[in-house]
Amino acid sequence: MKTTLFDTAVTRSYGTCLPVVAGGLMWLSDADYVAAAARAGIISFITAASFPDPDVLRAEIRRCRSLCDGASFGVNVSMLPKLVPGEKTADVFRLIADEGVRFVETSGRNPEEYMSILKDAGITVLHKVPSVRYAVKAQSIGVDMVAIVGAECGGHPGLDMIGTMVNSATAAERLTIPYLIGGGIGHGSQIVAALSMGAAGVVMGTRFLVAQELNAHADYKARMIEATERDTQLIMQSVRNTVRALANETTANVARIEQNNPAVTIHDLLPHVSGQHGRNAYATGDTSHGVLSAGHALAFVDQVQPMAQIIDRLSDEASAALTRLTALQSAVPYQESA
Structure with missing residues (x-):
């Protein structure tokens, strides 16, 4: 015990x-x-x-x-x-x-x-x-x-x-x-x-x-180990639904959309931030796409x-x-x- x-x-x-x-x-x-x-x-x-x-x-x-x-x-x-x-x-x-x-x-x-x-x-x-x-x-x-x-x-x-x-x-x-x-x-x-x-x-x-x-792919876990506390990005502030996620192609793309379109709506972002993309990353290990929640505690993931x-x-x-x-x-x- x-x-x-x-x-x-x-x-x-x-x-x-x-x-x-x-x-x-x-x-x-x-x-x-x-x-x-x-x-x-x-x-x-x-x-x-x-x-x-x-x-x-x-x-x-x-x-x-x-x-x-x-x-x-x-x-x-x-x-x-x-x-x-x-x-x-x-x-x-x-x-x-x-x-x-x-x-x-x-x-x-x-x-x-x-x-x-x-x-x-x-x-x-x-x-x-x-x-x-x-x-x-x-x-x-x-x-x-x-x-x-x-x-x-x-x-x-x-x-x-x-x-x-x-x-x-x-x-x-x-x-x-x-x-x-x-x-x-x-x-x-x-x-x-x-x-x-x-x-x-x-x-x-x-x-x-x-x-x-x-139950996540070994390549996903390897990316979490490789990442540091500096490897997160804030997105979706423009639609009042702020998310901190692992910085990747998806977060960079969403950030560009928000910056270039002041009138952006949640419906404009949904094709990029759908939870199914994240689910696919956990299953396949491809962390380049999807909003993969991760915080500054990546510093301790080794x-x-x-x-x-x-x-x-x-x-x-x-x-x-x-x-x-x-x-x-x-x-x-x-x-x-x-």
Whole structure:
């Protein structure tokens, strides 16, 4: 059994050994990946949007449960920023509740209209937001925890583009519910830093893109290892849907379209940014095309390893950071010089 290095609201709520959440990854967070995280001592979430057929999603949840050996796992439900005709979000939440899933990660828009479904089922709700002001709103509608994912993150950093350090400190001043910090987090020392600033844990995504259990092509993982924190690009700011992704032909092309066409719309960009392009990259290893979410934590991605070994490294790094911090403490009262 793994030793619990920290005792926080995250480790207590999820029964994990480290206060780390492996956030849901579109097309990638399947039962194999999520169960590997669970067995390694953290929690992750199946991305419901990766399994649009309800029967397939139900089967994936059941497969995950069988692989988790009793450890905690959840389901991510990423909602579009605005309700659209024919949206099946409520049905997805009912399916999750019906399957007895205990933990849900929500993102995209305010989940208030679905909270009764989740709370009636006794589900713990972690809502992901891009800055503290949205976390305050989520707190007011009754979510259990919030994950605040800053400008350095892969995927959607929001419109405010507030950095992780500022999010960490301001959240402690403005929130009463437990919160997690994400965005550029991929080293154990950052876990200690986040906890010292008031967080109950951290969210990681990019760091786990080279997990052995992640069902992505070996060439895709090799590109993640080759890339550095300098190899990401922000696109889609012009349509108020900012994305940080691996810099490639697609991001360069989208950036040119945005620069040359001030009146560009999301419909103009869809042929280039469709999620199917990304899904193809994960399957084929061709990373030159597709919007492949990746954040500044590429700095810490250095080799393919089983999830359990990545978690062990994070734990060792966190322990070393604690030792350094303890060594800086002084038992001698400070006295001003005369």
